[in-house]
Structures are given as structure tokens and as C-alpha cells.
Amino acid sequence: MTRSTRTREREQETEHETERTRECPECGSDHLVKSSDRGELICDDCGLVIEEEKIDPGPEWRAFNHQERQKKSRVGAPTTQTMHDKGLTTTIDWKDKDAYGRSISSKKRSQMHRLRKWQERIRTKDAGERNLQFALSEIDRMASALGVPRSVREVASVIYRRALKDDLIRGRSIEGVATSALYAACRKEGIPRSLEEISEVSRVERKEIGRTYRYISQELALEMEPVDPKKYVPRFCSELDLSEEVKAKANEIITTTAEEGLLSGKSPTGYAAAAIYAASLLCNEKKTQREVADVAQVTEVTIRNRYQEQIEAMGIHS
Numbered sequence: 001m002t003r004s005t006r007t008r009e010r011e012q013e014t015e016h017e018t019e020r021t022r023e024c025p026e027c028g029s030d031h032l033v034k035s036s037d038r039g040e041l042i043c044d045d046c047g048l049v050i051e052e053e054k055i056d057p058g059p060e061w062r063a064f065n066h067q068e069r070q071k072k073s074r075v076g077a078p079t080t081q082t083m084h085d086k087g088l089t090t091t092i093d094w095k096d097k098d099a100y101g102r103s104i105s106s107k108k109r110s111q112m113h114r115l116r117k118w119q120e121r122i123r124t125k126d127a128g129e130r131n132l133q134f135a136l137s138e139i140d141r142m143a144s145a146l147g148v149p150r151s152v153r154e155v156a157s158v159i160y161r162r163a164l165k166d167d168l169i170r171g172r173s174i175e176g177v178a179t180s181a182l183y184a185a186c187r188k189e190g191i192p193r194s195l196e197e198i199s200e201v202s203r204v205e206r207k208e209i210g211r212t213y214r215y216i217s218q219e220l221a222l223e224m225e226p227v228d229p230k231k232y233v234p235r236f237c238s239e240l241d242l243s244e245e246v247k248a249k250a251n252e253i254i255t256t257t258a259e260e261g262l263l264s265g266k267s268p269t270g271y272a273a274a275a276i277y278a279a280s281l282l283c284n285e286k287k288t289q290r291e292v293a294d295v296a297q298v299t300e301v302t303i304r305n306r307y308q309e310q311i312e313a314m315g316i317h318s
Contacts, residue, residue, distance in 0.1 A: 022050075024043035024045065024046060024048055024050065025048075025050070026043065026046050026048045027043065027045055027046045027048075029043055029044070029045040029046065031043065031044035031045055032044065032050065039052065039053050040052045040053075059072070080154065080157075081154050081157040081158050081161065082136055082139070082140060082153050082154060082157045083133075083136060084123075084124065084129055084132040084133040084136055085123060085129075089123060090119065092112065092115055092116045092119050094116070096108075096109045096112060131174055132161075132164065134174060135160055135164075135174045135175075135177070135178040136157055136160070136178075138174070138175055138178045138179075139153060139156045139157060139160065139178050139181065139182050140153060141201075142178075142179065142182055142198070142201045142202060143156065143182060145201040146182075146186075146193055146197065146198070146201055148186060148189075148191055148193070149189075149191070151189055152182070152185045152186055152189045152191060153185075155185035155188055155189055156178075156181045156182040156184070156185035157181075159181040159184055159185060159216070159220065159222070160177060160178055160181040162220055163177055163181065163216050163219075163220065166219065166220070168215070168216055168219055168220075172212055172215075173204065173208075175202065175203050175204050176204045176208050176209065176212045177212055177216065179198060179199075179202040179204050179209050179212075180209055180212040180213040180215075180216055181216070182198065183195065183198050183209060183213050184213060184216070184217055184222055184224065186198075187224050187225075187227060188222070188224070190231065191231075192227045192228075192231050192232065192268070194269045194296075194297060195209060195210055196269075196297040197297065226268070227268040228268065229254050229258075229263065229268040229269070229271040229272035229275065230251050230254050230255075230272070231268075232268065232269055232272040232273075232296070233247055233250050233251055233254070233272055233275070233276060234247060236272060236273065236276055236292070236295050236296055237250070237276060239295045240276070240280075240287055240291065240292065240295055242276070242279075242280060242285055242287070243283070243285060245283050245285075246276065246279045246280055246283045246285055247279075249278075249279035249282055249283055250272070250275040250276045250278070250279040251275075252279075253275040253278055253279060253310055253314060254271065254272065254275045256313070256314060257275075257309070257310045257313045257314065260313050262309050262310065262313055266306065267298065267302070269296050269297065269298055270296065270298040270302040270303065270306055271306055272296065273292050273293065273295070273296035273298055273302070273303050273306070274302070274303045274305075274306030274307040274309075274310055275306075275310060276292055276296075277289060277292045277303055277307055278307055278310055278311055278314075278316075280292075282316075289303050289304065
């Protein structure tokens, strides 16, 4: 989004705010409606035209669907925190073709190759920007491997930038802080991934991720809430090919046993896995402890311990 576009949007917001606070001089109503096709400001109650021939700051063209709007738009992509320069850069296409799709000459190809090389070099002016570029690319790579949405990548990039601004990276690896920022973003956005899953796609050990995560969450005051085991249930059940009945029963087991205080101090992944195992038995869709443990990335011992506690709390005898 260009600066002129943002300025125009702010002016429109200010104008709308002014219109909301104004009153009709005829009846005193504050229900004022802006007619965009006639350029008039009208009272919705008595019909008085308060202003006319208002200037429309919008585009002069009309579009009736998304494709037409994209084709006629004259601004670039919106800014993003996932790139070190926030996306305000020039991109030289890797395809060696002209505007008509025809192949360019060998002389032009070598010239474009040099331009691409220099473009990559001048995008980062110092070591700090190069490190930021590397960290954000690592976040993007890990997020793609985990299959999390774009919003998580944006939040992770913001958390990393805050850690960089507060000088929390000194003495720690870039990969470790980037991985911890992604783990924190997953929890913030309600799309939890376990530390085991995060460490599988990272180049950092699980212990370092956990230690760095605790440090940056404390220093940045992220105020993380405990992960709800029920958020793991749909994904685990899907991977185990279990029915909706099992999902509902597992959620019921988690809700009932958590109310009795069994969840306190327990791993949410292990707790969810045990509830799914118990629900699969109750719904006659039996899965072995090994199958459930492999999906949840916990041990069979954990599932057995949590399972026994849950069925006792539910009053079910195995």
C-alpha cells in the first residue's frame, strides 16, 4: 500500500468520523447518510440534503468483481512484517521473457542476471539487515513445513522484531529466537503446535527452544495462556481417521476431568492423546496406545497414566 493511498484512507476515516458526530440542522438527528453516486450528505430521518457536490476521493474506475479490481488497481502489494524491508522493494522476475511472453536475447539475459544479483546485494545494507532477512526466511520455512496460516507468520515476525529491538538476541542463536517466536505465535493465534513438532522442522534442539521461549515471553510480557488440550483433538483425530463421535467424546472427557483439576501441571498433548484413546475405546473405534502416541508424539507410558486418571475421574471401570 502506497503512502498516498494510506493518507487518502485516513482522510476518509476522518471525514466519516466527522459525519457521525454532526447533526441535522432541521430535525437534530445524527443519522446522516453519504450518497456516493450523487455526492450528497442526506439526513436519513427527514431527507434534508445537508451537503451536495462532495468530492469523492476514491478511484475514477469501477469494478464489479475481484479480478477486475485487481487488474485496474494501481498500487502494489500491502506491506508485510515477514520481509526484512516490509515488502517495499523491487522484484525482478526470474523468467527470461519480455512483456509479450517472448524469450529475450542472450545479451539481455546476462544483463538481467547481473541486475538480479545486484538487487539481492543492495536489499540489505548491513549485517543487521542480513541477519533479520535470514531469521524471517527461517520463520517462513518452518511455518510452511508446519502448515500454519499466514497470520501466524506475521505475528511470529512481529515478535522476532520486538526481541531484536529489545536486544534479546545477544548471546543466543538467531535460529533459536526465530523458532521460539514461531512457537509463541502459534500459541497466540490459537493454533498450537507442540515443542516436539516445532523442533522437528527447526535446526535447534527442543531444550534450547523451550529455554529461549520462556526468556522472550517473560521479557516481552507476552502473557501466554495455558494451551487447551481440546485444540489438539481435531488434528489428532483426523490423522487417526476417527469419527466425529470420538472427537465429541474426547472433548467431553477433557472438559469433565479438567473441571476436577486433573489437567493442572499436565502436558496438553499427552492429556488430549489419552482422552482420544479413551474415547476410541468407548465408541468402539479402538486404536492402540502406540498409534495414538505416534500421532501425538508422546510416550505410551504418558497415555496409560493420563488414561487411568481420566477414566477414574469419569467413574468408568476398565
